Ligand SMILES: Cc1cc2nc3c(=O)[nH]c(=O)nc-3n(C[C@H](O)[C@H](O)[C@H](O)COP(=O)(O)OP(=O)(O)OC[C@H]3O[C@@H](n4cnc5c(N)ncnc54)[C@H](O)[C@@H]3O)c2cc1C
């Protein structure tokens with residue numbers, strides 16, 4: 220295994236559980252991006268502000284005006300262990316994995332060289348889980364101002380007075396929200412009319428409204444022409460002519476697979492490009508059934524939970540292959556990451572939250588029907604005064620099953636798994652009708668959606 224992030228760790232564990240001896244090579248911290256600079260610290264920074272906003276929506280709850288940044292950072296540090304990965308190393312050893320610290324490079328078939336020295340030769344397979352790295356746009360002056368990436372934002376020790384955020388993807392909106400609630404003056408600069416362009420418009424619109432309510436200034440239809448260091452900060456020249464001075468600039472313009480320095484050229488592949496895989500996790504362009512890849516590096520679904528799913532599938536497939544058992548390539552088998560094509564769940568942890576799975580809207584030429592409603596049920600009105608939320612389902616009318624769902628609103632994240640189950644299980648809507656939501660919960664929205672569909 221090359222890469223000891225969350226995905227590599229799980230693939231290694233499954234392969235070890237399947238009877239293989241597994242060496243896990245990691246050149247930075249066992250636990251990867253997610254544990255120290257991504258999912259975990261970002262959610263720790265967001266939760267207090269979201270909770271404060273929620274408490275303010277229910278009269279009778281005594282709350283203060285603002286979160287305490289020092290306490291928020293301290294709790295974040297508790298979760299990240301300030302980068303101490305000894306617990307992960309102990310865990311790996313405990314499940315029978317041999318952790319090796321160093322940079323792994325593929326130097327031949329089944330061969331990985333660590334730090335240019337020790338050569339590991341796999342009897343069965345090499346699995347790559349090297350993750351992704353930030354994609355930085357070329358903007359004049361950007362390299363002269365030491366911009367923040369997501370690592371600097373999630374590990375910040377102090378709240379900047381003025382923060383510019385470039386990019387309206389998930390990192391951009393989550394970090395804009397977090398730092399606004401921590402007390403920064405935040406400017407979010409996005410190219411489109413709304414953030415989160417891959418989601419239904421109502422999601423981006425609700426998130427923009429939430430950000431503005433939290434005090435964020437959103438510059439839409441914008442971008443950066445240039446950046447320069449000036450007395451007292453960094454000057455941003457926005458497309459259209461506006462200028463801003465900020466103390467820090469977070470660049471959140473996407474990520475690309477981490478295939479540089481991995482030796483993929485020796486296999487005839489191009490560094491910087493994803494390692495494209497089949498559903499068993501086999502790298503498609505490499506013959507011989509020995510090279511597999513999982514997680515962000517594959518470009519399939521750059522999310523921790525979906526990468527770990529692929530890791531379970533591929534770890535088991537590699538163990539089966541090693542045992543001389545057939546690797547099952549059929550859809551929905553234990554060795555196929557079929558859900559990647561149908562149901563990738565994702566939550567954006569802003570206030571309001573956005574929770575989505577499957578299709579965001581109808582596909583052209585397909586028998587798809589969209590139902591959009593407000594989340595306005597007894598459960599939501601009790602949950603928060605003035606609860607504003609929206610829900611969408613996308614239905615395959617021919618098969619009578621759900622193929623997509625999106626929820627926007629406070630605390631909708633916990634609604635998401637019900638939608639994922641309905642899509643993966645291909646539960647007919649006529650049967651879903653009998654899944655009665657408890658009263659009074661936000662889940663009552665399921666009943667309203669089915670009624671609006673015509674049941
Ligand atoms: C700010 C932010 C917030 C996020 N929040 C969420 C969230 O809330 N939920 C969610 O599901 N996803 C979230 N993500 C995405 C999530 O972080 C990734 O999908 C996840 O980390 C991918 O796991 P991975 O193991 O594939 O890669 P990584 O976590 O990147 O791990 C790869 C590991 O491989 C190591 N490595 C790389 N090359 C080599 C080499 N040649 N030799 C040895 N080791 C190597 C790296 O050091 C690293 O430890 C977030 C991302 C960001 C940036």
Ligand SMILES: NC(=O)c1ccc[n+]([C@@H]2O[C@H](COP(=O)([O-])OP(=O)(O)OC[C@H]3O[C@@H](n4cnc5c(N)ncnc54)[C@H](O)[C@@H]3O)[C@@H](O)[C@H]2O)c1
Pocket residue numbers: 356385386387388389390391393408409410415416441442443471472473474521522565566567568
């Ligand atoms: N809650 C979560 O699940 C979560 C949280 C954070 C990140 N992530 C994952 O991490 C990955 C990286 O997130 P991200 O937000 O960096 O990437 P992203 O691809 O989601 O968004 C990047 C955004 O930046 C915009 N952009 C690109 N270049 C630009 C430029 N020069 N000027 C202005 N805008 C520009 C793009 O149009 C896009 O909307 C994603 O795959 C995301 O799913 C997940």
